[in-house]
Amino acid sequence: MRIDILTLFPALCEEPLSQSIAGRAREAGLLDLRIHNLRDWAAGKHRVTDDAPYGGGPGMVMKPEPVFAAVESLRSPEARVILMSPQGSRFDQGRARTLALLPHLILIAGHYEGVDQRVSEHLADEELSIGDYVLTNGAIAATVVADAVLRLVPGALGDEQSAEQDSFGAGLLDWPHYTRPVDFRGWRVPDVLLSGNHAEIARWRREQALNLTRRNRPDLL
Numbered sequence: 001m002r003i004d005i006l007t008l009f010p011a012l013c014e015e016p017l018s019q020s021i022a023g024r025a026r027e028a029g030l031l032d033l034r035i036h037n038l039r040d041w042a043a044g045k046h047r048v049t050d051d052a053p054y055g056g057g058p059g060m061v062m063k064p065e066p067v068f069a070a071v072e073s074l075r076s077p078e079a080r081v082i083l084m085s086p087q088g089s090r091f092d093q094g095r096a097r098t099l100a101l102l103p104h105l106i107l108i109a110g111h112y113e114g115v116d117q118r119v120s121e122h123l124a125d126e127e128l129s130i131g132d133y134v135l136t137n138g139a140i141a142a143t144v145v146a147d148a149v150l151r152l153v154p155g156a157l158g159d160e161q162s163a164e165q166d167s168f169g170a171g172l173l174d175w176p177h178y179t180r181p182v183d184f185r186g187w188r189v190p191d192v193l194l195s196g197n198h199a200e201i202a203r204w205r206r207e208q209a210l211n212l213t214r215r216n217r218p219d220l221l
Contacts, residue, residue: 001100001153002032004074005142006067007109008049010035012139013146022147025156033146034074038062041069050112059113067119071106079104081125083115084141086134088127091145093168095128099145100152107145109138173217175208 005013013035018026025031039047043065050060071081080102089095099105108115108124120127130141150156178189192204213220 001030001102001150002076002104003034003146003150004079004104004106005033005035005109005139005146006038006070006074006106007035007137007139007142008038008111009109009137009139010037012137013109013143016143017146017150021151021156025150025153028155030153030155031150033150036070036074038066038070041066041073053113057113061113062110062115062119064116064118064123067108067115068123071108071123074106076104078102079106081106081108081123082145083108083110083120083124083127084129084138084145085110085114085120085127086129086132087120088129091128091130091148093148096145096148097152099149105146105149107142109142111137111139168220170209171220172209173213173220175205175212 007013016022017033017035022031022033026033038049042049042063048063049066050062053059053061075081080099082105084107108119128141128145130144135141178193182189182194190204192200195201210221
């Protein structure tokens with residue numbers, strides 16, 4: 001799988017996506033991840049990528065020319081172009097699974113007050129938001145999407161069942177997890193997990209997942 005990230009701040013993406021599972025997937029050749037500086041496609045001596053908004057108002061807006069030039073130079077026939085935006089549809093685990101099946105993603109990270117609307121209307125295939133809040137930089141959101149997607153690429157995780165058992169994998173939040181020691185400051189691991197009875201353990205985990213989901217995310221039920 002190939003993922004291209006277009007941003008004005010490549011270092012914000014490069015460091016977290018070079019560690020842990022993401023780093024190993026890249027080293028193993030499972031993921032072709034390329035992080036690009038949008039200024040490389042900006043014209044003029046100063047490589048300007050933003051300008052004042054028409055109609056007035058605070059802040060600056062990212063110009064369309066560098067974004068169009070970058071995407072058009074990187075786009076493959078099978079690429080899906082995604083603009084990270086607070087106005088986008090909500091990104092979730094189901095969308096991550098769908099995107100992980102695609103051969104090529106191009107993620108556009110906005111900044112300042114936003115990106116010229118013509119990018120959304122005439123270049124991007126969709127807009128995605130990672131939540132109902134505003135970040136200082138769309139590169140953070142693009143990194144989140146890339147990480148959520150790449151861990152679902154076959155071979156990225158050491159155990160493929162890990163993704164299936166994650167929160168949202170089966171439509172519920174994950175159950176509680178414990179490890180050694182059995183007793184920590186008087187707080188013991190539930191006896192059922194020490195029993196060796198796999199049927200009882202599976203039942204307990206299911207009940208815990210349902211209880212947690214009912215308490216913290218009833219909208220998922």
